[in-house]
Amino acid sequence: MTQRPDIPLPPPKERRRLREAGALTQAQVAAQVGVARETVRAWESGRTTPSGRKGEAYARLLESLTTPSAEPYEEPAAPRTAAGRTGRHRQPSAVATAEAPEPSDVLTPAQAFDALYAFCAPALVRQTYLLSGRRELARESVERAFQTAWQRWPEVAVDPDPASWVRATAYEYALSPWHRFRPRYRHPEPPPADAADRALLDVLLTLPPSYRRTLLLHDGVGLGLPETAAETEASTPATANRLLHAREAVAARLPGLADPAALHRRLAEVASAERLRAPRPPTVRLGSERRARFWTRAAIAFTVTIIGATALTVRTAPTRYEPPVPPGETVQGIPPRVAPGTLSDKELKLRKKLRSGTAHGPQRLLPESR
Template sequence: MTQSFDTPLPPPKERRRLREKGALTQAQLAAALGVSRETVRAWETGRSTPSGRKRESYGQLLASLAARPSAEVTAPQKQEPAPNLTVSLSKAEKPNPHTPTATPTATATSPPPPPTTAPLTPAQAFDALYAFCAPALVRQAYLLTGRRELARESVEQAFQVAWQRWPEVAVDPDPASWVRAAAYEYALSPWHRFRPRYRHPEPPPADASDRALLDVLLTLPPSYRRTLLLYDGVGLGLPETAAETEASTPAAASRLLNARSAVAARLPDLAEPDVLHRRLAETASTERLRAAKPSTVRIGSERRARFWTRAAIAVTVAIIGATALTLHSAPTRYEPPVPPGETVPGLPPRAAPGTLSTAELTLRAKLRAESANGPERLLPEPR
């Protein structure tokens, strides 16, 4: 018999308000519930809703937050979850220096500090997003492609596109997912195989177990590999994984099961999802993958935008010049084409050259015998 959990939950905005009231960060709440930070963010933005025991635990925690007037909240004690790929693959989870952080103690005697009144500039907001997401995204892209240089290039390309579309990305409910999807799409593009620099394989990892895991991942289809990384690596829920891979939830679940079966068939030690999650984080963390500085990415994005803008202007000017030259050199009136020649009736056909007849030979001899200048003329002589 299946037990149902129908714990009521407040609206998404109220969930975030209650968490901030209890002076808890999303990472602390995720650690208390045994989920990833991305999942908590999805719950608070309304993109997904918890179910099962996680829904019951989440509802009880929110109810305790709502019942207490201050930030004095004791988070439920649970076993420490497996390392999350989005955090363990980066150097450290550094909070935004421009965003106030909550007090990490369980019993706070003073309310959290008020938010900074001065808004962030677009460059500061972009640098904060890059500093938080880029180190982990480089390692995730490495697991997808098995190439270090392509992983760095994919992340830089994704953030360059994000900077070009920053008004759109800045208002997105989850800009980290926006950039991650762009980086994954570029990393898994099939056109990279035609580039000369990517025709030769890169040196494999030094550890034998890391090489075995990376070889198994690269044998999976790109859609299976991406689904496995998002669900067992990053820690997204199944609906979020399906949405990011542009597939239905049953299709995402089928890809996940097939990918796990393929990995377990070659590496039986990784049959458990928790062990696979930890091994993915460890394999990617052993490689020294560093992303470029955010200022370098922004400058590169602006240069790329200027280049394509100038190229578009040059092509437009060339088209306008060619059109003007065509209009100038074109005839001003209609000139009908010359019709083909026609045979005129009543004329004898032209005789073909051949042997001369007797009369023609006689005439030719007579003409040759006479003086070429004709008879002499009489000229008057002076006296």
Template structure:
């Protein structure tokens, strides 16, 4: 997989192999240069010190604004080749994910060896599609046992693979890519925020069989952590340390959760007291529902569309925040203005009162004014005597 992603880009140009004795060693595209540096856990300052240039020069090389030349190009190409070599060796030695060959189970996925040759080189999209094809069907069934909801199970698995595609360099280098995706799918399925969604406030139709309904009721009655431990240990078939590591708990706490979950199931369904029978019933319950995951191409496109949406939303929010800050700075006062103190009462001046009913003298004066002329000197000059 990695030989196709990195080495093929590093040592092939225009479909023709390039020898290492070439005076101008080939370089990968700028995006691949940054990916190789991040895969090697190096900063730009560290790369700059190794090549003998400035940090700004390395940034221009990774963005495509500049191209290294001469000795700097030779040193930079040698550094990228050294970064690609251990990554490719680890990826070639990593087992591929296939279905676990366990009788009567349709829940588990487990690593199985896969020969690496010239025909095994895959692009990142092809490697993601292969991982999705192996893991998605089983993960949907596992998520259904955790939630009891068909749509939520599919949505959780698709969301987990979208996160995996966004962080594909990290997932591709992980020792257990299936475990990485499984943990993300379980976290999405058991998120407590689903209870606030209108479409998930009402339960979905239960399984048609009475025994399947009883088992599903027992599973959904367990606490989420106990339910997850039971599905991982008795459903998927992980051992106790692996279950403890995936649930982020100690081994003793995981054992306590498993024993409590088994006791609860055996108390309500005595015929499932045997772990082998419980494992078989969990597999049968997950297999009765026709749960199909979306195509990997659809998941990849939806993940990229979601990432673009949130990136644009973050940019728009940042621009709005900057605009609000600029407007505040533009309209805010530049000096301190003390508040106006309340007025003091002056002795001898009656306080202002609200208008009210007229007194008898005021009513007589109003009537006299209305009877007089509305204009003329009589209104301005007082009458004699």
């Protein structure tokens, strides 16, 4: 029997709605209540029911969110651990990212984009580095993903989870097989300085791209299995199978990382060891606008070229129909030409007579006197 808190709790779906209405993430709620992020997720899904002092704190938080004057909860300055907890270790997570708040109606599109960029880009660069093993490609992937997001901002701004939209775009770009044909990516980059970091990164890069992405999303970012399946566009059983095989491959070469919590912590440490910085938001927006102008002008130039070639073809094309050359006809009295072969005796005698009777030199133009 679990004790119910003094303050009644709303249904699970209402708990999540109140949290999202207050612009809070599961990690922020977990930090204030003093539990793990997975516990808050279980409370919102209805799998478990909060009880005791934690349940009372959770109920008071939800009650404060129901009042119109409640201020949005700001995450405390204490950093989270790789598992999403605040407590003894006090280790920040460089891999996991919280849910991005939806852009407010009072913000301009540029301000909303800059807020999303500042919220997601630093951790997303580190995640993409673990996914690709290349520092420059990680920065380029994140920059290209946000450039695409700015070009399609009306669609991204109304997305329920814009951070996942940008993350999926960055992952797709980083895992593109066409990078192997680029001259700058044909040679490997210097590995991490620490031997343990090199070993973990080597294991990750030996996994198939789909397994590597599933492992990073679930054990690195901290998404649930359904969310990971949705982002990788796979079924939940297939995602679970990929996750199990990826964990087995990592544990076979690094037995100390058989525990998912230990693997989560090591992924955060490897990502934090690299000094990866994303460009500033105005630079990304200007680059996106320049790319849009370039491709627009290229499309216009291509269209004008096609129109000009069509006009030239119409101008130089014949205006009347020219009948083809008719085939040859047989002339009476001349035998048809036979297939090449040896000459008959009659033909040989005729050729000899013609050759002997032909004059050579200037005199051949004069008529013979009879």
